[in-house]
Amino acid sequence: MLKIEGLVTYYGRVRALAGVSLQVARDEIVTLIGSNGAGKSTTLMTISGVLKPTEGSIAFEGRPIAGLAPHEVARLGVVQVPEGRHILRGLTVAENLDLGGFVRSAEKRRTSLARVYELLPRLAERRDQLGGTLSGGEQQMLAIGRALMAQPRLLILDEPSLGLAPRIIEQIFELIRNLNKAGTTILLVEQNAAMALEIADRGYVLETGYIVAEGSAAMLRQNDSVRRAYLGL
Amino acid sequence: MNLFFQQLVNGVALGGVYALIAIGFTLIFGVLRLLNMAHGEIYMLGAYLAYLFLTILDLPPFVAVPLALIAIFAISLLVERFAFRPLRNAPHFVPLVSTIAVSTILLEVVRLAFGPYMFGFDSFISTTFVRVGTISIGSSQLMMLLLSVVLTVALQIFLMCSQWGKAIRAVSEDVTVSGLLGINVNRVVGVTFAIGSTLGAVAGILVAMHFGAIYPNMGFVALVKAFTAAILGGMGSVPGAVIGGLMLGIVESLGAAYLPSGFSDAVPYVALFAVLLLRPSGLFKRAGGSDDPSHQGNPHTTGGLLDRILPQRGAQSLAAGVDIAKLIAVAGVVAALAIAPFLGDYALRILITIVVYAMMALGTNVILGLAGQLSLSHAAFFAIGAYSSALLTTHYGLDAWSAMAVGAMLAAAAGALISLVTFRVRGYYLALVTLAFAELVRIIIGHWNSFTGGMMGVRAIPAPRIGPWVIDSPLSFFYLSAVIGVIGLAVYDAIAYSVKGRALIALRDDEVAASASGLGVQRLKIVAFTLSAVFPAIGGSLMAHYYSAITPDLAAMNETVTVLVIAVIGGLGSAAGALFGSVIVNLLPELFRNLGDYRVLAYGVILFVTVLYQPGGVFSISRRLAWRA
Incomplete structure (x- = not known):
């Protein structure tokens, strides 16, 4: 579904990605793990069109998308929930969700909204509250809900567990698993490698801009260097 | 006492126009995080284009004025596209310098095309006065007040209720996320810039009608007033800009009546200093809110996600190349x-x-x-x-x-x-x-x-x-x-x-x-x-x-x-x-x-x-x- 080959991205003069290749097949959960500064968020931002690659290709369902503007990528069904949630604090919960379906018709937005409220009842309770007044966990729910409003074919999540309590993290991961079961393909970036590898089908390990290991989640869990570096075992 | 009320009425009418200029200014600040120093020149250009179409080409007002506004809308789309968009991720003083450059260019073009002199601007509505007691209200003042109220209310409805309005609000909060949500950020920024500019041009035409004159430097004073009004009400807030504009208009009119001539020009500047000194986040903002100017002025916190990811371009060191x-x-x-x-x-x-x-x-x-x-x-x-x-x-x-x-x-x-x-x-x-x-x-x-x-x-x-x-x-x-x-x-x-x-x-x-x-x-x-x-x-x-x-x-x-x-x-x-x-x-x-x-x-x-x-x-x-x- 998503096929990335030899991706190279620079920040100014710093090469953040040094030739990243990865694939996501339909209905998979694929996780990208790595330490701070490995290039995980850069990879996602390049997929979403926020950053432009200097080399390499990105294809979504066979269609090249490298170099498209962020809104064009989003309109193809590749929707990202960025790190740090980025809730629009001055807009209400309902308005935040509504913007998630920005390009879709009013009618489709209504149907999706009903589905999101059903999936995340907390958001329905808080629909008229300003986004900035929600708790961290609720904001993450809102960010995911907002992305769902676009009916993504590929949902990209960047550090959904960041700064949340363990109980909330469990809920978030449960939600991700359910979304996947309902037919959404997922690309997940996580610091919490243990949990990510638990729900993922496959994984890639990114270090200083290179993919250093890849394989099924079960295999990566057994990999010695992964265990040492990311699972603390 | 009569003088007081007369000046109060004058001040409210004038304040309505200041509000219009300030709204445009504050709107542009909202989406671009940019103090548009060319806003005053756009205001001036609006008045000059109206003059061009009305007086020189002798078109009827209902053609000439919309034509002038459409021209301003188009010009500002171009300005945003070529002067500001390429600089959106540059260090913060660079786009500001660019607006100063645009402002200088527009000013000089007008000065060269029309001359540096003052022109009489004939009002295209009949000049009559309505008398309420001993106070008289001119037709141009009424029009100023009416138009500013109508436009402000329309804009507010547009921002709060329409899908476009929500997109504008989203972009002004977080550019990166707006793009990820499928909003065409460039288009939203461009159109918002053009709407803000056009509001400024409307104000320019109204002021030209009211005072019956236009001159190339009229823009700078307007810019300072827009900025003062926007700061008074809290930068980025449309209702704040309205209240700030009204207050400024009233204070200024009263100042003109009671201060020695010449020094009333200083009123907006003094008001600006006073506000920045006492309440830098505006009179109506909660203290410590997200619109605290100390945050907005800081280039590291204004662009959202991108600024954290992208290192600052052009922060050149002193060492290299200087020796040659x-x-x-x-x-x-x-x-x-x-x-x-x-x-x-x-x-x-x-x-x-x-x-x-x-x-x-x-x-x-x-x-x-x-x-x-x-x-x-x-x-x-x-x-x-x-x-x-x-x-x-x-x-x-x-x-x-x-x-x-x-x-x-x-x-x-x-x-x-x-x-x-x-x-x-x-x-x-x-x-x-x-x-x-x-x-x-x-x-x-x-x-x-x-x-x-x-x-x-x-x-x-x-x-x-x-x-x-x-x-x-x-x-x-x-x-x-x-x-x-x-x-x-x-x-x-x-x-x-x-x-x-x-x-x-x-x-x-x-x-x-x-x-x-x-x-x-x-x-x-x-x-x-x-x-x-x-x-x-x-x-x-x-x-x-x-x-x-x-x-x-x-x-x-x-x-x-x-x-x-x-x-x-x-x-x-x-x-x-x-x-x-x-x-x-x-x-x-x-x-x-x-x-x-x-x-x-x-x-x-x-x-x-x-x-x-x-x-x-x-x-x-x-x-x-x-x-x-």
């Missing part, structure tokens, strides 16, 4: 000193002007190049230096050197004062406050007839003496200014490479980190402002003695723009750059003498091209090459 520049500068100075005896008076005058402006640019280098504070008061310090020299030598019999020293000290004190007053404001806010300070100085100098000679200025300023020698020939004066200039350059260089200079650079790059590393940020800022005031003051003093006559125009905005052009073209922060910039800016017009009236337009274009393609100044070309090697 310094060598060329030294060679140039030596050559100028050697050939000076063979030059005519005219050429010497150009050389002296180059030195004076290089001194001013050194001030910019200290405050913007090193400390990263976008202060635009140079013209005021320049004028303080010049007037101190002029008044102390003519009225108080001081010799030129003591007068120069006193002028430098007065400017330093003014610099320190500004630094204290503006301690809490940064970035864009600082730019406009300091610009307003320069205007205030100009107004005071221009109206304090008994002391400063008012608009007539000061004449017969004596030439300086060294012992028995009177420095009154162009050649001797050039040598004198060259010595002072070289000392200035050397002092600047010493500062830049000293521990203090490095501390200032730390302040520029990251204020929070600088203070966390144990640097006293407030003290550093005072040092920077004080130093940056001394250089232009000495330049002003030289200027006064050389020309032996000065006028309040020394403190005018275009002086500040010229200096900014010099500093940016030469490469911010570099001493040699200040000299090169000054040479380029002062020599270019001479090389293209037949440019004549197009001189200032050429400045604008040069500034624009520089910020767009070479934001590090001409010498960053060699530095870039050095990096690649």
Whole structure:
């Protein structure tokens, strides 16, 4: 579904990605793990069109998308929930969700909204509250809900567990698993490698801009260097 | 009492128009995080286009006015596309300089096309008065009030209820996420910019009708009022801009009735200072809210996600490439000193002007190049230096050197004062406050007839003496200014490479980190402002003695723009750059003498091209090459 080959991205003069290749097949959960500064968020931002690659290709369902503007990528069904949630604090919960379906018709937005409220009842309770007044966990729910409003074919999540309590993290991961079961393909970036590898089908390990290991989640869990570096075992 | 109510009514009508200008301004700030210094010129251009269509082409009003507004809408789309969009991720002063360039270009185009004079603007609605008791309300006032209310309400509904309005609000909060949500950020920003500009143009047409006159400089006053109103109500808030505009209109009308003439012009500036001093986040914002200007002014927190990811472009270091520049500068100075005896008076005058402006640019280098504070008061310090020299030598019999020293000290004190007053404001806010300070100085100098000679200025300023020698020939004066200039350059260089200079650079790059590393940020800022005031003051003093006559125009905005052009073209922060910039800016017009009236337009274009393609100044070309090697 998503096929990335030899991706190279620079920040100014710093090469953040040094030739990243990865694939996501339909209905998979694929996780990208790595330490701070490995290039995980850069990879996602390049997929979403926020950053432009200097080399390499990105294809979504066979269609090249490298170099498209962020809104064009989003309109193809590749929707990202960025790190740090980025809730629009001055807009209400309902308005935040509504913007998630920005390009879709009013009618489709209504149907999706009903589905999101059903999936995340907390958001329905808080629909008229300003986004900035929600708790961290609720904001993450809102960010995911907002992305769902676009009916993504590929949902990209960047550090959904960041700064949340363990109980909330469990809920978030449960939600991700359910979304996947309902037919959404997922690309997940996580610091919490243990949990990510638990729900993922496959994984890639990114270090200083290179993919250093890849394989099924079960295999990566057994990999010695992964265990040492990311699972603390 | 009657006068009071009459002025209150006038103030409300005027305030409605100020609100319109301020709404456009605040809207543009919201999506671009940019104080659009060209907003005043768009307002002016709206009035001129209406004049063009109505009076010159003689079209009926219901065709002419919409045509003018459509033209403004289209022009602002182009301005946003070509002047601002390419700079969206550049360091914060670069887009601001770009708006100054656009403002200069628009102003000069109008000045060249229509002439610098005032035109009568015939109102296209019949002038009648409605009487309520003893108060009379003009038809143009009624129209001002009505239109501003209707447009404000319409805009508010559009923003709150429509899908486009939500998109605008989303973009103004977080550009990156808006893109990820499928919003075409470029289009939203462009259209918002055009809507804001068009509102400004409506205001321009209304004001032209009301006062029955248009002139090229009408935009600057409008800009200051828009900024003041927007700050009063809290930057970025549409309802705030409305209330701020009304308050400003009322205060100003009452001021016109009860203050001595001339000084009522100072009311908006004084109001601006008062608000920034007492409630910098606006009168109606909760304290510590997300719109706190100390955050908005900070380039690191305004762009959202992208700013965290992308390193700041163009934050060039002082080290690379400068040595070549310094060598060329030294060679140039030596050559100028050697050939000076063979030059005519005219050429010497150009050389002296180059030195004076290089001194001013050194001030910019200290405050913007090193400390990263976008202060635009140079013209005021320049004028303080010049007037101190002029008044102390003519009225108080001081010799030129003591007068120069006193002028430098007065400017330093003014610099320190500004630094204290503006301690809490940064970035864009600082730019406009300091610009307003320069205007205030100009107004005071221009109206304090008994002391400063008012608009007539000061004449017969004596030439300086060294012992028995009177420095009154162009050649001797050039040598004198060259010595002072070289000392200035050397002092600047010493500062830049000293521990203090490095501390200032730390302040520029990251204020929070600088203070966390144990640097006293407030003290550093005072040092920077004080130093940056001394250089232009000495330049002003030289200027006064050389020309032996000065006028309040020394403190005018275009002086500040010229200096900014010099500093940016030469490469911010570099001493040699200040000299090169000054040479380029002062020599270019001479090389293209037949440019004549197009001189200032050429400045604008040069500034624009520089910020767009070479934001590090001409010498960053060699530095870039050095990096690649």
